[in-house]
Amino acid sequence: EAGVVQSPRYKIIEKKQPVAFWCNPISGHNTLYWYRQNLGQGPELLIRYENEEAVDDSQLPKDRFSAERLKGVDSTLKIQPAELGDSAVYLCASSLKGQFTGELFFGEGSRLTVL
Amino acid sequence: KQEVTQIPAALSVPEGENLVLNCSFTDSAIYNLQWFRQDPGKGLTSLLLIQSSQREQTSGRLNASLDKSSGRSTLYIAASQPGDSATYLCAVRPRDTGNQFYFGTGTSLTVIP
Numbered sequence: 001e002a003g004v005v006q007s008p009r010y011k012i013i014e015k016k017q018p019v020a021f022w023c024n025p026i027s028g029h030n031t032l033y034w035y036r037q038n039l040g041q042g043p044e045l046l047i048r049y050e051n052e053e054a055v056d057d058s059q060l061p062k063d064r065f066s067a068e069r070l071k072g073v074d075s076t077l078k079i080q081p082a083e084l085g086d087s088a089v090y091l092c093a094s095s096l097k098g099q100f101t102g103e104l105f106f107g108e109g110s111r112l113t114v115l
Numbered sequence: 116k117q118e119v120t121q122i123p124a125a126l127s128v129p130e131g132e133n134l135v136l137n138c139s140f141t142d143s144a145i146y147n148l149q150w151f152r153q154d155p156g157k158g159l160t161s162l163l164l165i166q167s168s169q170r171e172q173t174s175g176r177l178n179a180s181l182d183k184s185s186g187r188s189t190l191y192i193a194a195s196q197p198g199d200s201a202t203y204l205c206a207v208r209p210r211d212t213g214n215q216f217y218f219g220t221g222t223s224l225t226v227i228p
């Protein structure tokens with residue numbers, strides 16, 4: 001069974017340009033998370049979805065970040081315009097909805113470099 | 116807010132040594148605790164998941180323990196190998212936030228051949 005799939009793996013852009021990341025969670029996992037990880041740090045939550053609903057987006061910088069999860073399956077995270085400080089690894093994860101004891105699974109991440 | 120701490124930040128051991136990685140958290144009201152491994156440039160790979168009702172979990176050379184009352188978990192790695200070199204992170208799922216996870220900053224392990 002396929003794990004969490006993310007693309008692209010790497011992206012280099014100039015500041016003020018837009019960028020988008022895509023994630024497909026494990027089949028049957030209705031809870032989807034977007035995390036940002038800076039070098040030497042643990043992942044920090046940006047947004048969490050239960051099906052199509054964003055239930056926790058308190059850490060998402062809404063002036064430049066947006067996310068969507070149409071049909072409750074795959075998800076897209078967008079940054080527009082990108083800033084130098086957005087350089088990080090963007091991780092997508094999923095777990096089984098309604099299972100507070102469920103395991104969290106991550107994709108390989110998308111490494112963003114803003115020049 | 117739950118805070119998760121991992122000490123030391125980095126650890127270097129000779130091959131074959133048994134070692135313990137530490138994870139501490141401030142609020143003992145958790146659903147579970149999960150240990151992950153992260154190789155450079157990669158995502159996080161789940162190693163062990165310990166439910167709040169459990170005291171330990173084992174997988175191969177790995178053994179994770181959980182002491183909720185003291186807010187601590189340890190990851191024991193037996194007979195370390197160079198291939199174990201990676202960053203190890205722990206994450207807790209607090210009861211008051213449901214599906215939220217809080218991560219430590221990780222311990223970077225180097226096993227010297």
